Amino acid sequence: MRGLWFLATLGLAAAEDGLNAWLRYARLPNQIARQAIVPSAIIALNTTESSPVYTAGQELQKGINGILGKQLDVSHEVKECASVVIGTVASFNESGIAIETPELEEDGFWLSVKGDNVEIVGQNERGALYGAFEYLSMLAQANFTEVAYATNPSAAIRWINQWDNMDGTIERGYAGLSIFFKNNTVLSNVTRVEQYARLLASIRVNGIVINNVNANAILLSDANMAGLARIADAMRPWGIKVGISLNFASPQTFGGLSTFDPLDESVIAWWNNIADKLYAQVPDLAGFLVKANSEGQPGPITYNRTLSDGANLFARAAKPHGGVVMFRAFVYDYQTLNEANWKDDRANAAVDFFRELDGKFDDNVIVQVKYGPIDFQVREPVSPLFAHLKETASAIELQITQEYLGQQCHLVYLPPLWKTILDFDMRVDGEKSVIGTDILSGKRFNKKGLTGYAAVVNVGQNATWLGTHLSMSNLYAYGRIAWDPTVNEVEILEDWTRLTFGLDDTVRETITRMSMESWPAYENYTGNLGIQTLTDITGPHYGPNPQSMDNNPWGQWTRADAFSIGMDRTVYNGTGYAGQYPDEVAAMYEEIETTPDDLLLWFHHVPYTHVLKSGKTVIQHFYDAHYAGAETAATFPTQWSKLRNLVDKQRFDETMFRLTYQAGHSIVWRDSINQFYNSLSNIADDHDRVNKHPWRIEAENMTLKNYRVTAVTPFEVASNLRVVQTIGNSTAASASATINYPNGVYDLAVAYYDLYEGKASYELFLNEKSIGKWIGDNEDKLGFTLTRGIDGHSATRITFKGIQIKKGDVVRVDAKANGRETAPLDYIAVLPPGVVD
Numbered sequence: 001m002r003g004l005w006f007l008a009t010l011g012l013a014a015a016e017d018g019l020n021a022w023l024r025y026a027r028l029p030n031q032i033a034r035q036a037i038v039p040s041a042i043i044a045l046n047t048t049e050s051s052p053v054y055t056a057g058q059e060l061q062k063g064i065n066g067i068l069g070k071q072l073d074v075s076h077e078v079k080e081c082a083s084v085v086i087g088t089v090a091s092f093n094e095s096g097i098a099i100e101t102p103e104l105e106e107d108g109f110w111l112s113v114k115g116d117n118v119e120i121v122g123q124n125e126r127g128a129l130y131g132a133f134e135y136l137s138m139l140a141q142a143n144f145t146e147v148a149y150a151t152n153p154s155a156a157i158r159w160i161n162q163w164d165n166m167d168g169t170i171e172r173g174y175a176g177l178s179i180f181f182k183n184n185t186v187l188s189n190v191t192r193v194e195q196y197a198r199l200l201a202s203i204r205v206n207g208i209v210i211n212n213v214n215a216n217a218i219l220l221s222d223a224n225m226a227g228l229a230r231i232a233d234a235m236r237p238w239g240i241k242v243g244i245s246l247n248f249a250s251p252q253t254f255g256g257l258s259t260f261d262p263l264d265e266s267v268i269a270w271w272n273n274i275a276d277k278l279y280a281q282v283p284d285l286a287g288f289l290v291k292a293n294s295e296g297q298p299g300p301i302t303y304n305r306t307l308s309d310g311a312n313l314f315a316r317a318a319k320p321h322g323g324v325v326m327f328r329a330f331v332y333d334y335q336t337l338n339e340a341n342w343k344d345d346r347a348n349a350a351v352d353f354f355r356e357l358d359g360k361f362d363d364n365v366i367v368q369v370k371y372g373p374i375d376f377q378v379r380e381p382v383s384p385l386f387a388h389l390k391e392t393a394s395a396i397e398l399q400i401t402q403e404y405l406g407q408q409c410h411l412v413y414l415p416p417l418w419k420t421i422l423d424f425d426m427r428v429d430g431e432k433s434v435i436g437t438d439i440l441s442g443k444r445f446n447k448k449g450l451t452g453y454a455a456v457v458n459v460g461q462n463a464t465w466l467g468t469h470l471s472m473s474n475l476y477a478y479g480r481i482a483w484d485p486t487v488n489e490v491e492i493l494e495d496w497t498r499l500t501f502g503l504d505d506t507v508r509e510t511i512t513r514m515s516m517e518s519w520p521a522y523e524n525y526t527g528n529l530g531i532q533t534l535t536d537i538t539g540p541h542y543g544p545n546p547q548s549m550d551n552n553p554w555g556q557w558t559r560a561d562a563f564s565i566g567m568d569r570t571v572y573n574g575t576g577y578a579g580q581y582p583d584e585v586a587a588m589y590e591e592i593e594t595t596p597d598d599l600l601l602w603f604h605h606v607p608y609t610h611v612l613k614s615g616k617t618v619i620q621h622f623y624d625a626h627y628a629g630a631e632t633a634a635t636f637p638t639q640w641s642k643l644r645n646l647v648d649k650q651r652f653d654e655t656m657f658r659l660t661y662q663a664g665h666s667i668v669w670r671d672s673i674n675q676f677y678n679s680l681s682n683i684a685d686d687h688d689r690v691n692k693h694p695w696r697i698e699a700e701n702m703t704l705k706n707y708r709v710t711a712v713t714p715f716e717v718a719s720n721l722r723v724v725q726t727i728g729n730s731t732a733a734s735a736s737a738t739i740n741y742p743n744g745v746y747d748l749a750v751a752y753y754d755l756y757e758g759k760a761s762y763e764l765f766l767n768e769k770s771i772g773k774w775i776g777d778n779e780d781k782l783g784f785t786l787t788r789g790i791d792g793h794s795a796t797r798i799t800f801k802g803i804q805i806k807k808g809d810v811v812r813v814d815a816k817a818n819g820r821e822t823a824p825l826d827y828i829a830v831l832p833p834g835v836v837d
Contacts, residue, residue, distance in 0.1 A: 110150045199465070339559070369386060525673075567605060710722065
């Protein structure tokens, strides 16, 4: 019963590394567990060990034993006893068990819990396995209610895209090396692959593409095809079909042909042969994912062929085997974009390339469309391409790996962002056309079977899978939302928290509150009003660098100058992008007055003094939002600290480290963005905060020994525009200053830069008394894209709390450079209680 949750208390729990994620099957407290009515046996109506129904029987046995401490036998024949019976509709009928269920669609299931009799009936074997995980999820959350219901997926395609490289690295991966590849071969040990398949099955994912869309053709070697068979064998018992990304030029670069023209007979024959060989190794291969003519990748346009010509080449090779082709709509040519041309706009590309091709793709092609027209930004409007693919199957591409959104070093719970897209009504031809329930379900345009979802999920060998415990809520939520886009994001989060951290109400409330605050906070301290995430787009996509958005051909422009900012995407005067939407939506975005403020700068170029609907100017909103976002992030360590005795020490400490890091890095973001736009616009902050830091002692103003003062690039990522760094690469140095603040208790925060390829050492002193030591080793603790520069990516802080300070005390940092890390210091902040700076 859900009313029993308040009874659960944890106390000090055993350490956990996160490997089991939300499938911990932690033992319920005795006073709760004894209220469960448990069947006496498990009957799985399939004896084949590779069958998902057989797997479900084993999983039920493991889960019930873990949650309730009851060891149930698993059999495969019907018995006259109170049992959990699991199987397909067909196997129930063959066993003579009378069942009455509503009509089930592919992968759907029926769950009936009546006293100590439980029926789990799948339309197919995957559906039965999903039903088993649903029942176990109820038990793990102490939900012992009697139920009888059917549930069907909103869409047939619910896939994962891994961006794993054949050498074992992972593009945009922040959790270690690949679980699939090493040294250009498939790993022989598939233990983690099977564990991953189990996690994906529990959230009803049914397919995975295991290699990078920027594909290496060596995957097509005979040895690697045999390796694919090992991966498929490991995932098949969990109902996960394996697919692969293909490089369009493979016939030439790998096959030795003189061409990769998709209409060339030798190329067609080559791909048909490759498909035959692949399906001989993996008969149930899901199909292929193709990125073509994007960001320098080869494709059909190389030969003046259409994108549909290219997609159909693969579709026809896969069709005899039952395979499908996911063809990415992320197609644009950055080399032709010119910011000086007011009409140029990368956002236009997807519709421009695909609009005239609707209906020209074979019926086993799904066009995979990023949720927004640019590239996984903190906020974008929904891609208008969904309104143009009326006769072509489509899938939405989401990103769980936080490429532009803090790279798993910042807590950002993504479902509220996704829901802004999935809940949006495109009003195609004036009719209701909600992305999630109408378009991706296939209902709006009468598409059958091949619509749905794909998500970039770059898990690695780290025990936490994604590099951090809290980021796993996004993976869990993706599966739930792909199954049912109407599900509430708070409900998902609460379920995940109970399964991952236990039933304590304080834990659930704290994680839910922080997570729901996280995306708005991140948007506030990075980029808001639709300006995109103001990160370094020509580099790691991690720290702040707003000027990198402009003056290059990548097309993520802000068109910011001394007076104004934003992209004019109107039909009347701009790039025409707004006109790609159906009429009602286009009319809304065409006018400033009807464009929501949170997308204003996406659609309109306005003066910094433009007054928003809130009554603030654009520039003042920027200042205020960045301060507000950092203030919210500053609360995360405090909120988490209340869980010290309610979460096991390992997960508590690892999460506290990241939340504390985020609180400091959000200030780096706040100061960098505000300093940049204040410098560019020369408009003062109404509250006189920007570039005013009364609680900081700037490093360049301290007494220095073996330190030198330098500028940084970009200029805005250093307080007061300057830092100090050691004279040599192995130099011992120090920086000291006399404190001129009133007597009291303060937090001391040291801002420094933690570079890759070096581990500088630091020690903080107060009047010759050591306050603490640390090493610049974030490259070992965090998974973000590494940097060698003194910049917004390497900027970080360490804070020592509750230090008794008297006016006239001397604070000193002793440091020693190491390797490329010249022990750079920015400032020391002497912070009174409640001050965020």
